[in-house]
Amino acid sequence: MATQAERRATTRGKLIDAAASVFAERGYHGATLDAIAERAGLSKGSVYHHFASKHVLFATLLGDRLEARLAEAPRPEDAAAAFLDRASDPRWAPLFFEFLAQAARDDDVREVFVAWLRDTRARLADLIAERLGGPPDEQRAVLVSALANGMLIEVMFDPSVPPELLGRGVELLASATGAGGGGSVPRRGA
Amino acid sequence: MATQAERRATTRGKLIDAAASVFAERGYHGATLDAIAERAGLSKGSVYHHFASKHVLFATLLGDRLEARLAEAPRPEDAAAAFLDRASDPRWAPLFFEFLAQAARDDDVREVFVAWLRDTRARLADLIAERLGGPPDEQRAVLVSALANGMLIEVMFDPSVPPELLGRGVELLASATGAGGGGSVPRRGA
DNA sequence: ACAACAAAACCGACTGGCCGGTATGTTTAT
DNA sequence: ATAAACATACCGGCCAGTCGGTTTTGTTGT
Numbered sequence: 001m002a003t004q005a006e007r008r009a010t011t012r013g014k015l016i017d018a019a020a021s022v023f024a025e026r027g028y029h030g031a032t033l034d035a036i037a038e039r040a041g042l043s044k045g046s047v048y049h050h051f052a053s054k055h056v057l058f059a060t061l062l063g064d065r066l067e068a069r070l071a072e073a074p075r076p077e078d079a080a081a082a083f084l085d086r087a088s089d090p091r092w093a094p095l096f097f098e099f100l101a102q103a104a105r106d107d108d109v110r111e112v113f114v115a116w117l118r119d120t121r122a123r124l125a126d127l128i129a130e131r132l133g134g135p136p137d138e139q140r141a142v143l144v145s146a147l148a149n150g151m152l153i154e155v156m157f158d159p160s161v162p163p164e165l166l167g168r169g170v171e172l173l174a175s176a177t178g179a180g181g182g183g184s185v186p187r188r189g190a
Numbered sequence: 191m192a193t194q195a196e197r198r199a200t201t202r203g204k205l206i207d208a209a210a211s212v213f214a215e216r217g218y219h220g221a222t223l224d225a226i227a228e229r230a231g232l233s234k235g236s237v238y239h240h241f242a243s244k245h246v247l248f249a250t251l252l253g254d255r256l257e258a259r260l261a262e263a264p265r266p267e268d269a270a271a272a273f274l275d276r277a278s279d280p281r282w283a284p285l286f287f288e289f290l291a292q293a294a295r296d297d298d299v300r301e302v303f304v305a306w307l308r309d310t311r312a313r314l315a316d317l318i319a320e321r322l323g324g325p326p327d328e329q330r331a332v333l334v335s336a337l338a339n340g341m342l343i344e345v346m347f348d349p350s351v352p353p354e355l356l357g358r359g360v361e362l363l364a365s366a367t368g369a370g371g372g373g374s375v376p377r378r379g380a
Numbered sequence: 381a382c383a384a385c386a387a388a389a390c391c392g393a394c395t396g397g398c399c400g401g402t403a404t405g406t407t408t409a410t
Numbered sequence: 411a412t413a414a415a416c417a418t419a420c421c422g423g424c425c426a427g428t429c430g431g432t433t434t435t436g437t438t439g440t
Binding site for chain 2: 399410
């Protein structure tokens with residue numbers, strides 16, 4: 001094959017991909033390292049060569065995914081739409097919430113998630129500010145972030161919820177007059 | 191002791207209480223039936239006498255809790271506040287999300303959760319309608335429900351989020367223009 | 381070129397503990 | 411007497427993690 005570094009990288013990639021699908025299918029506890037190794041066309045030994053533990057593998061995987069989900073971020077409402085697209089992958093959403101539960105109980109995982117959450121908020125705040133003018137407003141960002149995650153639940157368990165509802169909600173929250181700090185613009189629209 | 195029916199009821203109560211605290215502390219998979227039995231001052235045999243399986247015990251418990259969380263429902267914003275009070279119990283929230291993940295993968299659990307979700311929305315819709323007049327609006331209820339659950343996440347991982355923020359958000363969403371008349375908040379920009 | 385050696389990547393059989401579930405016995409109510 | 415409530419001891423499957431070995435890549439000396 002190629003150089004060792006490349007080999008290492010591709011193998012790691014295979015493992016992460018396999019882990020993603022197996023974890024998604026069966027959940028954290030339902031997934032076995034053997035199954036992951038098998039799907040990657042590798043062995044469990046290899047898994048442990050690349051990741052210290054099942055837990056680390058999981059955290060790595062989720063970290064990557066959470067990051068990726070943020071990558072695409074056009075306007076707030078569109079980000080919202082993109083967000084819910086992910087939700088429509090019925091295999092990803094449960095993992096997200098499983099991750100939450102883990103994060104609540106495990107400090108390492110918590111750190112990963114908190115970092116992601118902060119990042120999400122910051123980007124949302126920027127997007128909103130950019131669209132409405134005025135300084136970034138942390139509180140609005142929190143509301144929008146919350147609404148998006150909450151809508152994930154609604155959609156997950158009720159397919160009849162129209163996807164564009166999230167966009168409407170985001171507009172309502174984002175265009176609201178800023179709280180506390182800067183009296184921002186109650187105006188909305190492009 | 192007392193009559194058998196009473197005995198049965200109190201024992202069942204003890205078990206559910208114990209299960210609540212153990213599940214909350216360690217999560218579903220981390221909790222063992224032995225631990226639950228021990229905390230209840232009972233034995234595992236008793237657990238299986240009252241509940242067919244660990245899974246059933248969990249579903250029962252969660253069903254009760256979800257129900258209880260709805261019981262107190264004054265005005266929408268207050269319901270929201272009450273909701274977040276629960277959230278401030280750092281032991282309950284993770285369970286909620288673990289339950290979500292389970293529900294997404296297991297049809298029995300899903301049924302329980304979907305029923306609860308529908309109920310929540312219906313009550314929220316009524317509350318909102320009652321407060322603002324006009325017919326119940328399913329979509330607003332969905333948004334409020336989503337926001338509340340989403341804020342649970344925000345608060346869980348960032349204690350600095352002011353609890354009253356949820357109330358503000360709920361007002362923004364609830365008072366938005368429903369079908370027809372009372373549109374006070376502008377719809378789509380431009 | 382090519383051994384000969386070293387190191388990293390990878391394999392897969394094994395195990396040890398854990399815990400859900402069961403089977404059987406003992407106590408308490410009717 | 412008898413049935414329900416509860417206790418105790420046990421089993422058996424599962425699976426994360428380990429470990430010694432094999433293959434692949436990389437290096438060095440001649």
